[in-house]
Amino acid sequence: MTNPSSLVTREATVPCRVNLIGEWIDFNGGTVLPMALAPSATVQITANGTALDGIKSTNFAVSQNFAIDAPAEDHWSDYVRGALQYARSRNWIESGQDVSVESTIPVGAGLSSSAAIIVATLKAASSGLADVDGEALAFAAKEIENNFIGVPCGIMDQMAVALGEPGTVLALDTRDCSYALLDLPEAWSVVVIHSGVRRALSDGRYRVRRDQCLEAAATLGVDYLCEASLLSIDALDAPLLNRARHAVSEAARSRDAIAALRTGDRSKFGRLMNESHDSLREDMAVSTPEIDQLVCDAVSLGADGARITGAGFGGCIVALVEPERVETWWNALKLRHPSIERII
Known part of the structure; x- marks a missing residue:
């Protein structure tokens, strides 16, 4: 049994993320x-030498205890507990932990608050381990979201919060996870606005x-939907046709957006954002009338481009x-x- 008096509190801070373009294609x-x-x-963690995890957050008034092997309960603490269980399975930590979470990320805003909390917990738990880098934390966080939380997400959010720094854009190829960190041009301002419409991915619409x-x-016989062509997808019936049209066109928009980012072409990048939103509204059907x-x-008042970000809804x-x-x-x-709120 771990001796709590011999251990110190470990802490890690992880940013949230906004996706500029390339939506619904991280698993495609x-x-x-x-x-x-x-x-x-x-996230701060301290071993308590018991078989319980005690978890509290500055965003919630109640501190709760959970058995260290308890399953997910559709509760905000699932993200912390899933990370703690993963860390124990890798012998990064022992016994139960007292955990304190402080977050300035709006919940349900599509800014990957869940990925940030998971990665921050894993980062604190693995503190001092030379063989655990940002990529390893990202893949672990994805496994937790998929298998413990039950959200079949891709790798984008986890890589973005584990590797990114404010002001840099992560150009991530989700097939092999190769990436480049690109600076945002000085002549560009990215503004993130909470619509006020709350969202959740655990209600089934994401999975569908x-x-x-x-x-x-699978119907088209390709490993990834983004590998298909617009011509080949005509063989599909709706709604598969719609989903495929978005994935193929969004993949092309992302490639074009990287080129626009590298050359500082703000107008072109904005136009691609507008096209992305149209596709998310029509073909993915993940927007809302309010958004x-x-x-x-936003566009009529002078933005170069605007779009819903995150999984939507x-x-x-x-x-x-x-x-x-x-x-x-x-x-x-x-x-x-x-009723809208400006995040940045």
Whole structure:
């Protein structure tokens, strides 16, 4: 049994992320462009020498205890407990842990608060282990989301929060997880806005669309749906046709967006963001009327581009705006949508 008095508190802080473009293709073999943001999750862990994990958060009033091998309960603490169970299985930690979570990431906003909390917990648990790097933490976090939480997500969110730094864009090829960190041009301002529409991925809609994408790939005989061509997908019936059309076109948009980012072509990047939102609304059917109107107004008031970000069904939009116009633009948008909140 671990002697709690001989151990110190270990802490790790991990940022959240916004996906600039490349939505719903991280498990379809596409390239994605997430960017790390300043809002973050900080996790502190201290061994308590018992068979219980005691978990508290500054965002919730109640501190709760859980058996160290208890299954997920559709509770916010599942992300911490899944990470602790994984860490114990790798002998990174022993016995139960007292855990404190402090997060400035809006929950249910599509900014990967769950991935940030999982990675932060794993990072704290593996502190001092030379053979556990950011990529290893990302793959572990994905395994936890898939197998403990029950969300069949891809690898984008975990890689983005484990490797990214605020102000840099991660160009990630999800087929082989090769990546490049690219600086955001000085003449670009990315604004992230919470729509006020709460979202959740555990209600089944994410899984349905993911399964449809995988079924479309299997029907077409390709390993990844993004490898298909627009011509070949015509053999599919709706809704598989719609899902495939989004994946193939979004993969192309992501490639074009990387080129625009490298050359500083803000106008082209913004246009690709608008096209991405149209596809997410029509072919993936993951937007909402409130967010569609917010995106429309964001562009009409002067943004180069705007789109829903994350898996959808609510949450945030991301907009690309000329730096000198950001405050005027934001004030005008806030007048039309008083309930929205600016994240960055």
